[in-house]
Amino acid sequence: MDDLPIEKSGPSPFARFLRAIAAVVWKDLAAEFRSRELLSAMLVFSLLVILIFNFALELNVKERRDVTSGVLWATFAFAGTLGLNRSMAVEKDRGCLDGLLLAPVDRAAIYFGKALSNLAFMLIVEAVVLPVYSVLYNVNLFRPGLLMVILLGSVGYIAVGTLLSTMSVQTRTREILLPILLFPVVIPILIAAVKASGGYLNNLGMEEILPWLNLLIAYDVIFTAIAFMVFDYVVEE
Amino acid sequence: MNGLFLLQPPPDTSAYMIAGYAIFFTVLVIYLLSLFLRWQNLRRDLSILEDLEDESKR
Amino acid sequence: MNAKPRALLILDVLSALLLAAATYLALIYAPLEAVMGAVQRVFYFHVASAWIGMLGFLAAGVAGIAYLRTQNLRWDIVEVAAVEISLVFFFIAIVLGSIWARPVWNTWWTWDPRLTTAAITELIYIAYLMLRQGIEDPNRRARFGAVYTLVGAVSVPITFMAIRLFRTIHPVVIGSQSAEAQGGFNMTADMKVAFFFALFAFTVIFADLLWNRIRLGHLAQEVEQRKLKVMQ
Numbered sequence: 001m002d003d004l005p006i007e008k009s010g011p012s013p014f015a016r017f018l019r020a021i022a023a024v025v026w027k028d029l030a031a032e033f034r035s036r037e038l039l040s041a042m043l044v045f046s047l048l049v050i051l052i053f054n055f056a057l058e059l060n061v062k063e064r065r066d067v068t069s070g071v072l073w074a075t076f077a078f079a080g081t082l083g084l085n086r087s088m089a090v091e092k093d094r095g096c097l098d099g100l101l102l103a104p105v106d107r108a109a110i111y112f113g114k115a116l117s118n119l120a121f122m123l124i125v126e127a128v129v130l131p132v133y134s135v136l137y138n139v140n141l142f143r144p145g146l147l148m149v150i151l152l153g154s155v156g157y158i159a160v161g162t163l164l165s166t167m168s169v170q171t172r173t174r175e176i177l178l179p180i181l182l183f184p185v186v187i188p189i190l191i192a193a194v195k196a197s198g199g200y201l202n203n204l205g206m207e208e209i210l211p212w213l214n215l216l217i218a219y220d221v222i223f224t225a226i227a228f229m230v231f232d233y234v235v236e237e
Numbered sequence: 238m239n240g241l242f243l244l245q246p247p248p249d250t251s252a253y254m255i256a257g258y259a260i261f262f263t264v265l266v267i268y269l270l271s272l273f274l275r276w277q278n279l280r281r282d283l284s285i286l287e288d289l290e291d292e293s294k295r
Numbered sequence: 296m297n298a299k300p301r302a303l304l305i306l307d308v309l310s311a312l313l314l315a316a317a318t319y320l321a322l323i324y325a326p327l328e329a330v331m332g333a334v335q336r337v338f339y340f341h342v343a344s345a346w347i348g349m350l351g352f353l354a355a356g357v358a359g360i361a362y363l364r365t366q367n368l369r370w371d372i373v374e375v376a377a378v379e380i381s382l383v384f385f386f387i388a389i390v391l392g393s394i395w396a397r398p399v400w401n402t403w404w405t406w407d408p409r410l411t412t413a414a415i416t417e418l419i420y421i422a423y424l425m426l427r428q429g430i431e432d433p434n435r436r437a438r439f440g441a442v443y444t445l446v447g448a449v450s451v452p453i454t455f456m457a458i459r460l461f462r463t464i465h466p467v468v469i470g471s472q473s474a475e476a477q478g479g480f481n482m483t484a485d486m487k488v489a490f491f492f493a494l495f496a497f498t499v500i501f502a503d504l505l506w507n508r509i510r511l512g513h514l515a516q517e518v519e520q521r522k523l524k525v526m527q
Contacts (some may be wrong), residue, residue, distance in 0.1 A: 141306040160446065167439045171429030180425060181443065184418040195461065211460055219453060223374040226449060233363060233438045250334035250398040257337035258322070259392040261344070261387055267382050272507060279514045286521040294526075 020105035024113020028087070029120065038086045042125045046079040050133060064137055072133065072141075073153070073190055076126060080157055080177035081179045083121050085163040087114070092169045101235055111231040115162040122154050145200040145209070152216040153193035156223060157186055163227040166234050192216045303506055307378035310503040313496035317343070317489075325489035331426035337395045339489050343497035344414065350501050351381025352416060355446030359441040370406045371437035373505075374444055375427070380504050385413045408458040414456055419447040433519065 008058050011019065032189075053059065053071045091097040091114075130141045146154055161182055168177040197213035198204075322337040328335035333490050354377035362370035392410050393403045404410070407444040482490060 028368065160450075163442070163446070167426065167442065170435070170439075171426060171428045172431075173425070177422075177425060177429060180422045184415050184422060185446050187415055188450060188453040191457040191461055192452075215453070215457055215460070222449060222453070223446075230363065230442045230445060233442055236438065248332045248398065250332040251397050253334040253394050254322075254336050257334070257391050258318070258340065260390055260394070264383065264387050275512055276514065278331075279511070279518050282518045283514070283521065286518065286525055289525050290521070291375060291390050 012146060017106055017109050017197055020109035021113045021116065024100070024110055025103075025117045025120070026140055026143070028114070028117035031090075032117075032121070036155060038083055038090075039124060040122060040187055041086065042079045042083045042121065043128055045126055046075050046129050047132065049075045049078055050129070054136075059137060064139065065202060066198070068133075068137070068139060068141075068201055069194045070123065072150075073194050076122070076150075076154070076156070077127075077186070077190060080161060081182060083125070084118055084158075084161045085119055085169070085175045085178050086183075087121065088162075088165040089174065091167040097169075097235070107235055108228055109164075109173070109218050110161065110235070111227060114166075115158055115227075118162050119158045120156060122158060123151070126150055126154065139201070141201075143200055146197055147201065149193055149196040149213070149216070151222060152213070153189055156216060156220040157187045159220060159224045159227050160186055160189075163234060168229070174185070188215060188219055192219070199217075299510075302500035303503075303510075306499070306503045306506065308470060309313060310496075310500045313499050317391060317491075317493045317496040320489040320492050325486050326478065326483060328444070328486075331399050333450055334395055334398050337391050339493040341388055341395060342490070343493040344384045344391060346494055347410070347497050347501045348381045348385035348388055348413065348416070351377045351379075351384065351505075352448070352451070354505065355444050359444035359448065362437060362441040364444070368433065368437055368516065371433075371440060372509055372516065374437075376505055376508035376512055378420050378423055378444065379508060382417060382424075384501075385417050385420075391412055399506070405464075407456075411458050412451060412455040416447070416451055419443075419451070423447065433516075 003099050053074070057063070057071070059067065062145040071213065088097075091100070094138075101107070133139070134141045158237055161178075164181045164185075168174060168181055171177055193216040196209050196216065199212065201207035317339070321336050325336065327333065354506070355374050358370045358374035362374060363368075374472055389410065392413075396405055397403050423440060426443055427436050427440050430439060
């Protein structure tokens with residue numbers, strides 16, 4: 001904290017901003033570790049999705065190599081909407097969203113706080129799904145490249161997902177609406193993540209993977225910026 | 238592939254062409270009709286609302 | 296506001312005449328394409344419909360940004376109008392594309408980047424309409440709508456690039472390259488006349504439809520406001 005420029009009257013606006021983000025993240029994580037509703041639902045759901053794919057796709061040794069990245073990303077995408085929906089619905093139902101909005105913090109800090117805690121939940125689920133999948137299908141998924149793709153993909157997915165789930169919980173149809181809003185706009189993420197993950201799993205050369213990594217990074221940057229700019233309009237009363 | 242086609246007279250694909258234009262005009266007419274019907278319904282609603290307002294004033 | 300303005304009436308008539316002329320040029324004036332036969336004539340209206348879809352897509356994006364900047368509900372009405380017209384004409388373009396693809400490529404659907412992106416845009420716009428339907432408050436509806444149009448407007452070009460990249464790295468039997476080689480043709484001068492006239496005619500038709508739809512939006516807004524007033 002020492003290297004942050006601190007004014008005499010108090011912490012600088014940026015430090016206050018960071019502190020507000022940390023407060024939102026801490027609130028979510030603490031609440032979650034008490035109830036464990038969200039994480040357990042996401043985890044069981046992901047394992048069930050893998051189970052369904054196992055029988056739907058006949059995951060034998062030969063085909064497994066080609067479909068693993070697709071199965072993983074489909075699982076993450078479905079579990080992700082479940083988590084996003086729940087995380088925002090809880091805020092809305094307990095009146096936390098209104099409380100947060102009344103708090104004298106920058107709205108953008110609320111967005112980043114919610115996005116970071118959503119990202120944390122998603123990464124935890126992925127951290128459980130990966131070893132389970134590795135054991136079940138005898139593929140080593142713990143490769144640095146693949147982990148990086150999963151992180152980049154999750155960041156983009158959550159950046160848009162947090163924005164859209166904030167909108168969808170405020171509509172009449174609520175939970176039903178989120179996947180319908182989210183999936184068509186995260187298609188680039190899913191395409192790029194599936195191709196890049198598949199590239200790492202099949203040991204393809206970097207020249208085949210790099211375009212997809214670039215796409216993921218570009219998407220992450222663009223949509224984090226957009227969500228940051230428009231979040232105000234989504235929570236305004 | 239192109240060369241193979243060129244040896245023959247152009248295939249008769251006019252059924253597809255007719256289907257295409259039929260669908261185009263059908264969809265267009267349906268859309269125009271929906272615009273017209275929505276306009277009519279709104280006009281009717283508006284006149285009912287105007288009557289209601291007049292009554293409440295009296 | 297209820298009597299149609301004279302300029303709009305003129306535009307209505309002009310659009311109808313231009314549509315008739317474009318149909319004549321496409322069906323009768325343009326020469327028969329040697330390889331594909333009559334079905335190639337679908338091409339003129341297919342591209343022109345997709346062109347309207349694009350115009351609507353751009354108009355919706357611009358109106359969305361304008362709404363967020365000004366918070367003026369007038370822009371919201373423009374946005375819905377543009378989305379709706381784009382939805383209708385992308386639908387037409389996709390169906391006509393399928394009809395063209397069937398005899399030429401022997402399949403109803405190719406995962407061509409343009410066709411797929413148009414289909415995804417349709418899904419985004421259907422989601423947009425569902426989002427709006429679930430919100431009562433006009434201002435919130437407009438804000439959410441504008442935000443979602445903006446997200447869509449940015450994601451669609453990225454989707455297009457992603458799908459094209461997908462195709463170039465992994466060519467399939469009917470990939471973009473072989474498909475273009477097979478379905479492509481050189482336009483003769485007469486074909487060009489029909490093609491560019493169709494584009495021009497459809498641009499005018501787009502303006503006409505947009506204007507009419509915006510008027511409908513204003514009427515709907517008035518009815519909604521009166522309803523609220525009566526209920527109070």
